[in-house]
Amino acid sequence: MAVVIPTKGSEFSMKLRNSDLSWDVFLEKVYNLKGKEFIATDQPVETITNILFSSGTTGDPKAIPWTNITPLKAAADAWCHMDVRKGDVVCWPTNLGWMMGPWLVYASLLNGASMALYIGSPLGSGFAKFVQDAKVTMLGVIPSIVRSWKSANSTSGYDWSSIRCFGSSGEASNVDEYLWLMGRALYKPIIEYCGGTEIGGGFVCGSVLQAQALSAFSTPAMCCSLYILDDSGHPIPENVPGIGELALGSLMFGASNTLLNADHHGVYFKGMPVLNGKVLRRHGDVFERTARKYYHAHGRADDTMNLGGIKVSSVEIERICNGVDSSILETAAIGVPPSGGGPELLTIAVVFKDSSVTKQDLQQLRMSFNSALQKKLNPLFRVSQVVPLSSLPRTASNKVMRRVLRQQLTETNQSSKI
Template sequence: GEPKVIPWTQLCPIRCAADTWAHLDLRPKDVDLWPTNLGWVMGPIQIFSCFLNGATLALYHGSPLGRGFCKFVQDARVSVLGSVPSLVKSWKAGNLTKGLDWTKIRVLATTGEASDIDDNLWLSSRTCYKPIVECCGGTELASSYIQGRLLQPQAFGAFSGPSMSTGFVILDEQGNPYPDDLPCSGEVGLFPLYFGATNRLLNADHDKVYFDGMPIYRGRQLRRHGDIIQRTVGGYYIVQGRADDTMNLGGIKTSSVEIERVCNGADEGLLETAAVSIKPSGGGPEQLAILAVLKDGSTTCDANLLKSKFQRAIQKNLNPLFKVRASLF
């Protein structure tokens, strides 16, 4: 649907700084770098986290997809490096860290998409096997509700549990919470007392978006976030996808409606399109596929040509980072 307009309060910067202090061990002498922008929640999180914790904020002018960025990590003596799984995959595919020294890094972090375990192993090996802290949250929370913890061993592609001062339950299909020690999978329900979380939206009904229809737990109505998560036998957590029509592409949350609106005008022979995200069997970032229905009487389309048209339309009108992996009709 329509993107939400989410106002922040004075509590949000405090929550940003608290999360990075507690989960990334961000210290005054650290040099912190995370490719992002102010249109994504990681932008303000980076700024407030560095300034309030006294760390140095590293700024790189250019694309994080090239070797120049990787060399900047070395030259700036970055000690805390954040990433998005799609970026790591690009660094690995291009062997962009060859000959570079990333051993000054003591903490790695990632968010925005599901991680590929092999890519995480490669990234960690660049830093003498430093831990990678997984983070998952949202702008409306000013933080992550689930993260890794440096106080325990980290499993690649998995989360340790709720972030500091946060609680959640995993719900079954009837909306009942599973026991906290039971391996399971279902929609997450956040405890409503959440420091830094929003209590209003500028273009939608806040209660309707986040609370209507959510079950009562211990006398309080749970907060909706929309993620499907799995609790493993070992007690770690894996985010499996979304319970709504949104998807994570290139680290950016978007809706199928936004993509379909752009793709519908990519070719005159199209009647309608449907955008779906596909989770690779081996894990890793979601992949975008566009299903197309042709108008009656339209000549047969070439799937690769149609894919190229979708790609150009999305890059021009939506986001240049979104990649169309398949086109079917």
């Protein structure tokens, strides 16, 4: 059954299926149920409780079912790593379309905590006052929000001393911005939290039981194991620092074992190395383990990028950008980390049919890309830079090597800052 919302007014231009409900009829049924008591029933652990769509680990959008186990995974992560407990007030600006929305419901309520829900944008001083007045004890953020608070000084004059710890997820964070954030709450710790919709929570995070390093993860999440693969695809020994594509242990509490519109084994396990008789699980991020045994995330290993906490396929962006102007031959969309660290910045590499392009042309094209992406894909996406190229680097089979482009543009940005 689907609940269908008309695009305009309350009239439909198409006939609904017999099993479907219009939004108005759905609301009427809800109103008629007031005062009725529902009896809970036992259900198998694999019963689907929620379905979320995500570009996830491997680019193409996937329908990922959450089961009866997933709420326990979310609640366990919050309890174990962020010390969420009975009587706490948990606030995390998010929505139910992103995994952190249902995660917040489970992580707070199953641990006996309250959710602090703010209606409106979290970027202004109104939200800062709300955090103060609600006496929030655990505040979740994404780095983009922190950057906005810092630049606008939105938190000035508000008392955040009730905060016991912060949580951070969705993007790579910046050390200077996060030191500033800690200073808003008497230098309480920030627990970095990285996972995925198909994980039901995190696979690597910080912990209030360990010394933390800003913008770094200190431990695999409870019930998870991490492996960093070398260039030949073999796991680097756990006590050895290194950088490479991240793989996860095959057995992980709360993680998905099926997809509604794709082959789960093909997406997450096919072609992965075997360790101790178990096939490792693909995740797709590039991770670094330092000599002090902290972890740093270095973006995607494949053609997916993270923009504002949303994983999106490069192909989805390029499809829109290619049609913006007739002078464009082809494009490549890459998420490039800023030189000082922090959230990825969307860069579009463009090959033009005619090479005579001015800086003014590039600026106008950047504005056109922004307009098209925000209208057709996501209103929060923003192109930071347009780079003209004579051609795109390709493999022998003609696939665009976006990872090579990302590395080149990252090195160019860093050298320009020196």
